[in-house]
Amino acid sequence: MSGKTYALMFIGIILGGCVGYGISLVYIPEAVDNYFPDNYRAKFDGLTETYRDLSGMYDAAVSEIDGLGGDIADLQASIEELQGHYEDLTEAHTALEGDNAALQEAYLSLIGEHEALGEALNETQESYDALLMQYMIVTGEAPFTPQTPPEGTIRKDFAWAYGDETWAITLYIPEHLYDYYSNKTRLSTADYSVYVTHPLDDDYISTIIAEFHDIAAAEGYDEVQQVELVVAFVQSLPYTSDDVSTGFDEYARYPIETLVDGGGDCEDTSILTSAFLDGMGYGAVLFNLPDHVAVGVDVDHYGNYWLHEDVKYYYVETTGEGWDIGDIPEEHQGHTAIVYPIIPVPIITHDWTGSTLNHRLTLVANIQNVGTGDAEHFKLLVAYEGDGGEIWNAVESTFFDLAVGEETTINLVANEPRGVHTRIVVRVLDAWGNVMDETHSAWLDTS
Ligand SMILES: [Ca+2]
Numbered sequence: 172m173s174g175k176t177y178a179l180m181f182i183g184i185i186l187g188g189c190v191g192y193g194i195s196l197v198y199i200p201e202a203v204d205n206y207f208p209d210n211y212r213a214k215f216d217g218l219t220e221t222y223r224d225l226s227g228m229y230d231a232a233v234s235e236i237d238g239l240g241g242d243i244a245d246l247q248a249s250i251e252e253l254q255g256h257y258e259d260l261t262e263a264h265t266a267l268e269g270d271n272a273a274l275q276e277a278y279l280s281l282i283g284e285h286e287a288l289g290e291a292l293n294e295t296q297e298s299y300d301a302l303l304m305q306y307m308i309v310t311g312e313a314p315f316t317p318q319t320p321p322e323g324t325i326r327k328d329f330a331w332a333y334g335d336e337t338w339a340i341t342l343y344i345p346e347h348l349y350d351y352y353s354n355k356t357r358l359s360t361a362d363y364s365v366y367v368t369h370p371l372d373d374d375y376i377s378t379i380i381a382e383f384h385d386i387a388a389a390e391g392y393d394e395v396q397q398v399e400l401v402v403a404f405v406q407s408l409p410y411t412s413d414d415v416s417t418g419f420d421e422y423a424r425y426p427i428e429t430l431v432d433g434g435g436d437c438e439d440t441s442i443l444t445s446a447f448l449d450g451m452g453y454g455a456v457l458f459n460l461p462d463h464v465a466v467g468v469d470v471d472h473y474g475n476y477w478l479h480e481d482v483k484y485y486y487v488e489t490t491g492e493g494w495d496i497g498d499i500p501e502e503h504q505g506h507t508a509i510v511y512p513i514i515p516v517p518i519i520t521h522d523w524t525g526s527t528l529n530h531r532l533t534l535v536a537n538i539q540n541v542g543t544g545d546a547e548h549f550k551l552l553v554a555y556e557g558d559g560g561e562i563w564n565a566v567e568s569t570f571f572d573l574a575v576g577e578e579t580t581i582n583l584v585a586n587e588p589r590g591v592h593t594r595i596v597v598r599v600l601d602a603w604g605n606v607m608d609e610t611h612s613a614w615l616d617t618s
């Protein structure tokens with residue numbers, strides 16, 4: 172054998188030894204134990220354990236991540252679905268907005284049409300009323316079935332001439348007012364102002380005055396022309412004497428009655444005229460003349476007037492057409508007039524019973540205020556009257572007040588005069604001693 176061969180054999184023996192030793196370390200733990208100290212083995216085992224734990228945790232984390240990935244995919248799908256819904260809703264909302272705008276436009280256009288129709292209706296109504304009035308003026312009668320008046324009212328159409336024109340108004344007079352006034356007991360007074368100052372009709376009278384004001388405003392009338400317009404209206408009402416229309420004479424009508432009845436005689440038309448003029452704010456009075464009643468008005472005019480408390484009240488004739496302010500019909504000229512202002516006044520009525528015992532009269536009187544103003548400091552008087560007008564044994568009550576619509580009972584005792592021809596007289600006196608109401612017994616002869 173050569174040297175080279177020996178060398179190679181020697182290297183082979185060394186390599187084989189090394190490999191054998193390495194194999195013994197891997198496959199025989201005792202070999203490792205023998206080779207490495209104890210604490211290294213324990214550390215190795217601990218690390219191996221830790222590695223296994225971490226590996227388990229890693230696997231669990233991976234599986235969890237997989238699970239979360241699934242959830243994320245689900246959420247993504249939900250988001251996409253909601254996105255789709257949102258887009259659908261947006262589209263629907265836009266469509267509805269469009270519809271709403273179209274409806275709004277249609278609504279506005281309908282409102283416009285409604286207003287135009289309302290206006291056209293009013294114009295038609297006015298034309299109809301005007302035509303009806305013209306027809307009535309020409310023929311003196313109503314041509315068509317008149318429109319149904321509002322419930323509880325009485326329709327009255329009036330037409331009258333003033334200032335080269337014919338004017339027309341239609342009144343719907345509340346039935347309850349007419350019923351109230353026409354059923355009211357007539358007052359025994361020559362002061363017709365209470366028919367004007369009664370308050371129940373004031374609001375309704377104002378609505379008629381508003382119609383006069385409309386005409387006056389449109390025509391630019393001054394004060395005198397406004398009075399003339401109203402006077403011409405009343406003068407155009409037909410004259411109806413009381414005994415023909417009511418069955419008895421001197422039946423005074425409240426303004427509403429004269430309007431519904433369509434006319435009256437002098438006190439009725441004077442009451443109506445003064446109600447209008449007073450309501451319009453003019454100073455107005457009533458004139459009582461022999462067998463006649465007229466109105467006085469405080470305007471700047473010329474002609475006949477009566478002075479009352481330093482104010483000139485120009486005469487206004489309310490019956491018959493064509494009388495100007497200040498004109499007095501011939502038959503009423505040259506008389507004295509009693510002037511009644513249009514102010515609320517008490518109107519007193521009374522009745523009584525009396526009994527006489529031992530020449531002493533016991534009187535029980537019932538007194539009522541049927542006027543429009545309160546009675547203050549009034550007195551009751553009882554006495555015996557001789558046929559020459561002498562007054563015997565007068566007895567007066569203490570003062571009493573009586574508000575509008577109230578009544579009271581008063582007892583008085585008076586001595587009967589002996590052996591005379593006499594009658595009992597009972598008077599209600601105002602605070603100044605004026606006789607407001609008076610009644611008498613029949614004539615009798617005392618013992
Ligand atoms: Ca009145």
Ligand SMILES: [Ca+2]
Binds near residue numbers: 423424436
């Ligand atoms: Ca009358």
